[in-house]
Amino acid sequence: MMKPGKKKVKIIVIALISIFIVGVAVFAVMQEAGRKKENVIKIMPDEADIRIQDFVFTEVGQNKIRWDVKAKSGQYQKKKNLALFDQVRIQATTEEGKIYVMTGKKGKMLTDKKDLEITGDVVITSDSGDRFTTDYLRYVNDQRKIYTDAPVVMENNKMRIQAVGLTIFIDKGELMLSSSVRAKLN
Numbered sequence: 001m002m003k004p005g006k007k008k009v010k011i012i013v014i015a016l017i018s019i020f021i022v023g024v025a026v027f028a029v030m031q032e033a034g035r036k037k038e039n040v041i042k043i044m045p046d047e048a049d050i051r052i053q054d055f056v057f058t059e060v061g062q063n064k065i066r067w068d069v070k071a072k073s074g075q076y077q078k079k080k081n082l083a084l085f086d087q088v089r090i091q092a093t094t095e096e097g098k099i100y101v102m103t104g105k106k107g108k109m110l111t112d113k114k115d116l117e118i119t120g121d122v123v124i125t126s127d128s129g130d131r132f133t134t135d136y137l138r139y140v141n142d143q144r145k146i147y148t149d150a151p152v153v154m155e156n157n158k159m160r161i162q163a164v165g166l167t168i169f170i171d172k173g174e175l176m177l178s179s180s181v182r183a184k185l186n
Contacts, residue, residue, distance in 0.1 A: 049075075049076055049077060049078045049079075050075060050076045051073065051074070051075040051076075052073065052074050052075070053072070053073050054072065054073075055069070055070065055071040055072075055073060055074030055085065056068075056069070056070050057069040057070075057074075064094075064095035065092050065093065065094055065095070065144070065170070066091075066092070066093040067090065067091070067092055067114075068090070068091040068093075069085070069088065069089075069090050069109075070088070070089045070090075071085035071086055071087055071088040071089070071107065072085075072086045072087035073085070073086045073087075074086075076111070081110055081111045081112040081113075082108060082109070082110060082111065083108065083109045083111055084106070084107070084108050085106065085107035085108070085109075086105070086106060087105060088102075088103065088104055088105075088106065088107035088118060089101065089102070089103045090102045090103075090107070090116070090118070092139075092170065094170055094171065095171075096171075098126070098127060098128075098170070098173065099126065099127040100124060100125070100126050100127075100146070100168075100170065101124070101125045101126075102118055102122065102123070102124050102137065102139075102146075103118075103121075103122070103123050104118035104119055104120050104121060104122040104123070104136075104137075105119065105120025105121055106118070106119045106120050107119070113141055113142070114141035115138070115139060115140055115141055116138065116139040116141075117136065117137070117138045117139075118136065118137055118138075119135065119136040120135070120136070121133075121135075122134050122135065122136055122137050122148075124137065124146070124168075128156075129156045129157060130154060130155070130156045131154070131155045131156065132152055132153065132154050132155075132166065133152070133153045134148050134150045134151065134152045134153075134166065135148075135150040135151070136148055136150055137150075137166075143169075144169060144170045144171045145167060145168065145169055145170070146166075146167070146168040146170065147165075147166060147167040147168070148165065148166050149164070149165045149178065150164070150165075151163070151164050152164070152165065152166040152177065154166075154177070157186065158185065158186055159183055159184060159185050159186060160183070160184045160186070161177065161181065161182065161183045161184075162180070162181070162182045162183075163177035163178065163179065163180055163181040163182070164178060164179045164180045165177065165178025165179055166178070
């Protein structure tokens with residue numbers, strides 16, 4: 001038979017070991033929950049309904065343009081039907097297979113209309129080798145038109161053109177430069 005003093009010590013030791021095991025288990029669960037949070041969609045009610053890091057979205061619209069949107073981050077404001085992007089890259093592939101890649105520092109899309117605006121060091125490249133740089137551009141979905149009224153530089157292996165204003169009709173493959181056009185042939 002155990003003495004009352006030794007029994008008390010044994011109970012205390014068992015209690016301490018139990019508390020230690022529970023503490024380790026709680027710490028492990030908290031660490032795992034912290035790791036999982038990194039990939040969870042964050043709800044931010046003060047500025048956006050949803051904010052997503054490493055945003056990726058693909059859609060084939062009614063006019064059969066495939067949109068592949070990637071951004072460092074994206075947020076969605078449901079009441080305004082507005083998606084906002086940071087460090088955005090958008091690839092538009094037409095029904096005919098033409099590919100346009102548009103990149104910029106910021107982007108916004110009216111999600112109900114699929115109209116788009118990209119700003120900040122904007123670059124547009126086409127699968128035919130044309131490269132355009134400008135400060136901002138807009139895309140109007142119902143007209144299938146990319147345009148800007150800012151200064152534009154268009155380059156390919158045959159020429160370099162500077163102008164103010166650009167319009168590209170995606171479905172027609174038409175390109176128009178608005179004014180102050182200067183060209184240099186290579």
